[in-house]
Amino acid sequence: MDGFGRREHRDLDRGLVTDADEERVPQSADQTENDADEEPSFFSKWTLPIVLFLMTIFTTLWAGAYQAYTGPVRGPLNFLLTSPETLWRGIPFAGALLFILTTHEFGHYLLSKIHRVPASLPLFIPGPPHFIGTFGAIIRMRGPILSRRALFDIGVAGPLAGFAVAVVVLIVGLNLSTVVDRTATYGLQLGEPLLLQFMSWVVIGSIPPEADVVLHPIGFAAWFGLFVTSLNLLPIGQLDGGHVAYALWGPRQRTMALAFLPILLILGFYGWSGWFLWAFMAGLWGISHPPVMDPQVPLGRNRTIVGWIAFAVFVVTFAPVPFSFH
Numbered sequence: 001m002d003g004f005g006r007r008e009h010r011d012l013d014r015g016l017v018t019d020a021d022e023e024r025v026p027q028s029a030d031q032t033e034n035d036a037d038e039e040p041s042f043f044s045k046w047t048l049p050i051v052l053f054l055m056t057i058f059t060t061l062w063a064g065a066y067q068a069y070t071g072p073v074r075g076p077l078n079f080l081l082t083s084p085e086t087l088w089r090g091i092p093f094a095g096a097l098l099f100i101l102t103t104h105e106f107g108h109y110l111l112s113k114i115h116r117v118p119a120s121l122p123l124f125i126p127g128p129p130h131f132i133g134t135f136g137a138i139i140r141m142r143g144p145i146l147s148r149r150a151l152f153d154i155g156v157a158g159p160l161a162g163f164a165v166a167v168v169v170l171i172v173g174l175n176l177s178t179v180v181d182r183t184a185t186y187g188l189q190l191g192e193p194l195l196l197q198f199m200s201w202v203v204i205g206s207i208p209p210e211a212d213v214v215l216h217p218i219g220f221a222a223w224f225g226l227f228v229t230s231l232n233l234l235p236i237g238q239l240d241g242g243h244v245a246y247a248l249w250g251p252r253q254r255t256m257a258l259a260f261l262p263i264l265l266i267l268g269f270y271g272w273s274g275w276f277l278w279a280f281m282a283g284l285w286g287i288s289h290p291p292v293m294d295p296q297v298p299l300g301r302n303r304t305i306v307g308w309i310a311f312a313v314f315v316v317t318f319a320p321v322p323f324s325f326h
Helices: 029-037 043-066 076-084 084-114 146-176 192-204 218-232 240-249 252-270 274-285 301-317
Strands: 003-008 123-126 135-140 178-181 187-190 211-214 323-326
Touching: 003 301, 043 084, 043 123, 043 135, 043 192, 043 218, 076 084, 076 240, 084 135, 084 218, 123 187, 123 218, 146 192, 146 240, 178 187, 192 218, 218 301, 240 252, 252 274
Parallel strands: 003 211
Antiparallel strands: 003 187, 123 135, 178 211, 187 323
16 A cells, blocks of 8 residues: 545645644743733733634635535635535534644643643634645743753643544544545545554555555544644654653753754655755754753653653654655
């Protein structure tokens, strides 16, 4: 089985759309304390997150309906204007995708509250409906993360929570997916991380080389959830993986990040060109994680085990070539 397909009759945008992580953890204690003392306005605390979430519901619904539409259209805007009554067909995709992303972000949010780190509600970013309809979400940290334990807990909670939901959604999606002749699939071809290969074998069973699996929209949402999880667990800068790696290994996180950059460049040359963008963004954000205020606090055995579990999740969700077009 060479890849999971999305059967399409339209050209798809090749741009990378990802789930964003938290904003940069402030490095100055004085600055962050001053920021934390300022009570956010009602608009930034409630109105903006709610409005952005409602907008993202619409754009992901639009994207899901556009994926499912098989009539003659000239792009998503023309589809919306000519067939608005079919928007309800995007509910399975939009519901599954937002469920995964919301769980991911609230994992960060809840652990921030537990560790008394001021944080905003998740800020979802609506995107063009050509692909998935969103650029993901961020959480703004309004105060410093003081200890390694807090940094670890906040960083690891999002991807592990989102991953758990994505696995459940993937099982549902695979049960609803169809096996077709490979010549019947065209358009966007999805890469197969190890977990997807295993779950496909468990749920669907072995399929012949001339066959392929066309993912149901719920399965596609789950696939994207796995993709987002792997991206966020890269041990670079202030991605979730950077938080976890720094909490586990301190300054050695920089060495790990430097080792990953040439890997991304090689994958960009020989696989998916989007890895060039991620290598550039890593350099732009900074590959090193800033220090916490009390780095001497030990993580303990249980957190160390969870950290290795997070690393295993990265391995089984990572697809060297996540997208290709046929």
